[in-house]
Amino acid sequence: MSFQPDPTVPLAEDPATSGLPDPTGPLTASGNLRRRAAVSRLLEVTATASAALAVAIFCIVVYAIASRGLGAISWGFLTSDLNPVNPALGGIAPAIVGTAVMIAIATAIAMPLGVLIAIYLIEFAGRRSGRVIRMALDLTNGLPTVVVAIMVYGLLVVNHGDSAIAASIALAIIMLPLIARSSHQVLLLVPGTLREAADALGVSRWRGVIGVVLPSSLGGIVTATILAAARAAGETVPLLLLTSLVTAQNVQLDPAHALYGMPFVIYQDLESGVPSGITQAWGTAFVLMAFILAANIGSRMFLARNRSRLGL
Amino acid sequence: MTSGDTGGRVDPGAEVVSRRVRIQTAPPPSRPAALERNGASPLNRAAVFDARDVSVLYGAKRALAPFTMKIYRNLITALIGPSGCGKTTFLRSLNRMNDSVSGFKLEGQILYHGHDVYGSGVNRVEVRRRIGMVFQKPNPFPKSIYNNIAWAPRNLGMKEDMDERVERALRDAALWDEVKDRLHDPALGLSGGQQQRLCIARAIAVEPDVLLLDEPASALDPISTLSIEELMQSLKPRYTIVIVTHNMQQAARTADRTAFFSLDDNRVGTLIEYDDTEAIFMRPADPRTRDYVTGRFG
Amino acid sequence: MLYGLCAFAAVVTVLIIAEVAYQVITGASPAISRYGLGFLWHSAWQPNFYVFGAAEMLFATLVTSLMALVLATPLGIAIGLFLSMLAPRGVRTVIGPLVEMLAAIPSVIIGLWGVIVLAPFVQEHLEPWLHSVLGFIPIFGSAQTTGLSVFTAGLVLTIMVVPIVASLSRDLFLAVPRDLQDGAAALGATRWEVIRGVVLPTTASGVIAAALLGLGRALGEAVAVAAVIGGGSIIHASLFEPGTTLAARIINEIESLDNNLHRSALFYLALILLVIGVLTNLVAQAIARRVGGDQAMLVR
Numbered sequence: 001m002s003f004q005p006d007p008t009v010p011l012a013e014d015p016a017t018s019g020l021p022d023p024t025g026p027l028t029a030s031g032n033l034r035r036r037a038a039v040s041r042l043l044e045v046t047a048t049a050s051a052a053l054a055v056a057i058f059c060i061v062v063y064a065i066a067s068r069g070l071g072a073i074s075w076g077f078l079t080s081d082l083n084p085v086n087p088a089l090g091g092i093a094p095a096i097v098g099t100a101v102m103i104a105i106a107t108a109i110a111m112p113l114g115v116l117i118a119i120y121l122i123e124f125a126g127r128r129s130g131r132v133i134r135m136a137l138d139l140t141n142g143l144p145t146v147v148v149a150i151m152v153y154g155l156l157v158v159n160h161g162d163s164a165i166a167a168s169i170a171l172a173i174i175m176l177p178l179i180a181r182s183s184h185q186v187l188l189l190v191p192g193t194l195r196e197a198a199d200a201l202g203v204s205r206w207r208g209v210i211g212v213v214l215p216s217s218l219g220g221i222v223t224a225t226i227l228a229a230a231r232a233a234g235e236t237v238p239l240l241l242l243t244s245l246v247t248a249q250n251v252q253l254d255p256a257h258a259l260y261g262m263p264f265v266i267y268q269d270l271e272s273g274v275p276s277g278i279t280q281a282w283g284t285a286f287v288l289m290a291f292i293l294a295a296n297i298g299s300r301m302f303l304a305r306n307r308s309r310l311g312l
Numbered sequence: 313m314t315s316g317d318t319g320g321r322v323d324p325g326a327e328v329v330s331r332r333v334r335i336q337t338a339p340p341p342s343r344p345a346a347l348e349r350n351g352a353s354p355l356n357r358a359a360v361f362d363a364r365d366v367s368v369l370y371g372a373k374r375a376l377a378p379f380t381m382k383i384y385r386n387l388i389t390a391l392i393g394p395s396g397c398g399k400t401t402f403l404r405s406l407n408r409m410n411d412s413v414s415g416f417k418l419e420g421q422i423l424y425h426g427h428d429v430y431g432s433g434v435n436r437v438e439v440r441r442r443i444g445m446v447f448q449k450p451n452p453f454p455k456s457i458y459n460n461i462a463w464a465p466r467n468l469g470m471k472e473d474m475d476e477r478v479e480r481a482l483r484d485a486a487l488w489d490e491v492k493d494r495l496h497d498p499a500l501g502l503s504g505g506q507q508q509r510l511c512i513a514r515a516i517a518v519e520p521d522v523l524l525l526d527e528p529a530s531a532l533d534p535i536s537t538l539s540i541e542e543l544m545q546s547l548k549p550r551y552t553i554v555i556v557t558h559n560m561q562q563a564a565r566t567a568d569r570t571a572f573f574s575l576d577d578n579r580v581g582t583l584i585e586y587d588d589t590e591a592i593f594m595r596p597a598d599p600r601t602r603d604y605v606t607g608r609f610g
Numbered sequence: 611m612l613y614g615l616c617a618f619a620a621v622v623t624v625l626i627i628a629e630v631a632y633q634v635i636t637g638a639s640p641a642i643s644r645y646g647l648g649f650l651w652h653s654a655w656q657p658n659f660y661v662f663g664a665a666e667m668l669f670a671t672l673v674t675s676l677m678a679l680v681l682a683t684p685l686g687i688a689i690g691l692f693l694s695m696l697a698p699r700g701v702r703t704v705i706g707p708l709v710e711m712l713a714a715i716p717s718v719i720i721g722l723w724g725v726i727v728l729a730p731f732v733q734e735h736l737e738p739w740l741h742s743v744l745g746f747i748p749i750f751g752s753a754q755t756t757g758l759s760v761f762t763a764g765l766v767l768t769i770m771v772v773p774i775v776a777s778l779s780r781d782l783f784l785a786v787p788r789d790l791q792d793g794a795a796a797l798g799a800t801r802w803e804v805i806r807g808v809v810l811p812t813t814a815s816g817v818i819a820a821a822l823l824g825l826g827r828a829l830g831e832a833v834a835v836a837a838v839i840g841g842g843s844i845i846h847a848s849l850f851e852p853g854t855t856l857a858a859r860i861i862n863e864i865e866s867l868d869n870n871l872h873r874s875a876l877f878y879l880a881l882i883l884l885v886i887g888v889l890t891n892l893v894a895q896a897i898a899r900r901v902g903g904d905q906a907m908l909v910r
Binding site for chain 3: 033057123139143144231245263288289292300
């Protein structure tokens with residue numbers, strides 16, 4: 001049912017001459033809209049294709065790791081010592097243990113420091129010192145890992161030789177900005193009223209923070225630490241520069257000596273090009289990737305489930 | 313129907329249609345009281361919007377109970393009522409601005425010049441081209457005053473002299489004198505009232521058929537509010553205007569017809585009464601309307 | 611006591627940067643005093659003969675990083691638009707984390723995949739095709755290749771930079787006020803016009819900062835690049851030839867030094883990398899700080 005416009009009331013312009021669409025016509029594309037809609041559609045297709053490409057690359061890489069790595073995995077693979085001469089006969093237990101040791105030490109260094117920095121930024125920092133600290137953190141975060149590693153190299157390795165501790169220090173430096181920034185964000189969410197309440201009760205700053213502020217942020221801080229540790233576990237450069245002259249092929253725990261790490265084994269095998277070494281590399285990649293994916297997915301799920309409890 | 317209203321020309325089709333309409337507007341059983349008396353309005357004034365049994369759901373929650381109303385050409389129609397009773401929802405449904413709200417579902421039909429706004433094959437961008445909207449909070453683009461106005465016409469390929477078009481829009485929005493010397497200054501440097509008039513100028517620069525105004529003066533001071541109201545009166549001959557307002561006095565001052573929305577017993581928004589403004593405020597038929605306009609609640 | 615601990619931690623943060631600068635500069639100083647700035651444009655690298663020059667590595671670093679920047683920025687922006695404006699909610703919650711997890715893959719694994727899977731593909735399909743279609747352009751000039759080349763390294767870096775640009779862009783686009791976009795849509799603009807007219811202009815600075823952060827990542831990447839770049843030592847015009855970047859050279863040679871000057875030369879390379887990395891980071895920070903101001907202006 002279409003109504004005739006009231007002829008006593010003039011229209012804004014006569015549609016026939018102004019090029020404007022007849023307002024009473026069907027609601028399909030008029031004027032140049034058909035072309036513009038096609039252009040918009042093109043954008044949507046391009047954006048979707050780009051996202052599809054990224055997902056495809058991710059799936060291709062993960063599939064390669066899974067298909068080539070799974071075959072190499074066995075109980076022996078995970079528990080045997082390294083066999084540099086014939087990797088097929090050996091395993092990567094020293095590398096798994098070595099990575100675990102180095103990550104543990106790095107976390108023990110980076111986590112307290114990171115949380116302390118975050119507390120400093122919130123509780124104690126003045127305007128200028130806060131800005132300086134934040135800039136230093138951002139700079140550290142942006143440093144190429146080669147540069148961080150070579151710093152520790154100059155500091156320790158030149159005089160004392162390779163060691164897992166040196167690598168741990170480099171890894172701690174890499175982890176520090178991540179933990180500090182995330183802890184800062186999480187701590188900021190704690191309502192100031194909570195802190196004021198602790199103050200009003202006459203509790204010392206120290207106890208107030210430890211007893212009240214930290215516990216409510218603990219989940220977020222732990223999650224950030226796990227993600228930082230997962231990132232550090234995959235870092236190869238500190239291992240290449242600081243703990244590559246490994247003497248023993250069996251499981252070692254002493255961080256004062258050079259230890260194997262999983263990324264290092266992968267890189268060594270890759271450079272050697274020996275087929276059984278490549279297989280070992282894929283197997284190691286599988287183990288490493290499994291750990292990293294578990295850490296990432298686990299943290300996401302933990303955060304999602306506890307959003308309100310963590311105050312996020 | 314008197315031929316005097318139409319300047320001598322009698323449109324038999326319209327007569328038949330309006331008679332049919334008049335029969336239909338006896339309150340149908342499925343809907344709450346939605347009275348539409350044609351009182352003093354010319355019966356053959358064209359209806360721009362015809363909302364038929366329209367209701368809105370957000371997910372499972374109903375926001376608007378079914379109602380029917382027509383919005384007429386070159387009139388100012390005000391939607392009034394307490395907050396949360398669906399006025400803005402209905403307004404935004406007219407030009408499909410609710411499409412981006414998750415869970416939005418419209419039941420019934422909204423006909424615009426006889427075409428179903430939500431029909432298949434309808435181009436949403438085309439709908440908005442013809443039915444423009446000005447929002448509650450002024451939202452000028454972070455561009456210059458000139459480019460705020462010129463942006464949409466450029467998209468639409470309006471070829472004529474842009475300077476002229478910008479000036480015309482600003483004059484129509486009663487903003488030209490205040491900004492003519494600083495057209496290329498950032499729009500965000502204007503005051504709230506000026507920004508809102510800029511948004512109105514922006515909307516009319518593309519020469520739409522209808523202007524929807526969502527509480528255009530609620531964020532403004534009384535002087536800016538009055539200037540917006542004068543603006544609406546001056547735009548009326550060329551546009552059909554629908555305005556949502558919390559301000560009853562504003563509706564009484566400016567609107568030709570007024571629709572009163574409120575919450576029904578199920579706490580769902582619904583159209584209570586729709587009539588000429590004078591009737592709504594002087595002789596409301598529904599007690600709820602009377603309570604609202606006399607200030608007994610809301 | 612809490613204050614003491616916190617202040618100590620804060621001091622450590624600044625000390626780290628200072629120590630990095632100190633170690634790199636002192637380690638490089640023998641090479642600096644021997645070769646001066648000419649180190650930057652001499653390209654021969656023969657440790658045994660005490661001949662060191664960074665030009666080839668500087669060239670390869672810049673070329674691979676620029677290639678990654680040019681490819682990853684539009685891709686990342688497109689993905690950011692997809693995740694913020696175009697995808698339905700369900701798709702968004704799946705694809706978003708997937709893209710972020712692409713960044714979580716360690717570079718050594720990307721390098722492994724690059725050598726075993728990507729390089730042969732590039733050698734057998736991509737490079738010949740590009741050469742046949744665009745071979746008249748010098749960068750696609752070489753016909754015979756091994757797949758281990760500057761080009762492959764650029765591809766690998768692109769894969770690593772895209773998630774960074776995509777996540778940051780998505781966050782920026784999501785922060786554009788709803789009512790600004792509604793205002794544009796209500797004027798009868800298509801989705802693309804809303805993006806082009808409102809979303810992109812208001813986020814431009816932030817997107818540039820994101821791209822710079824991605825560039826910084828590419829500049830510093832060592833392992834994945836070293837794995838696929840082929841270890842060449844001559845500057846070529848064609849991307850399909852092998853090369854070596856600053857970071858790759860350092861990790862390849864640090865454990866097999868011929869002499870102390872060799873070590874110092876590697877420190878010199880690290881110094882160049884430090885300077886480029888810090889500059890990129892500082893510019894990105896400066897732009898990001900400006901973004902904070904602009905977006906504050908939008909929230910009226």
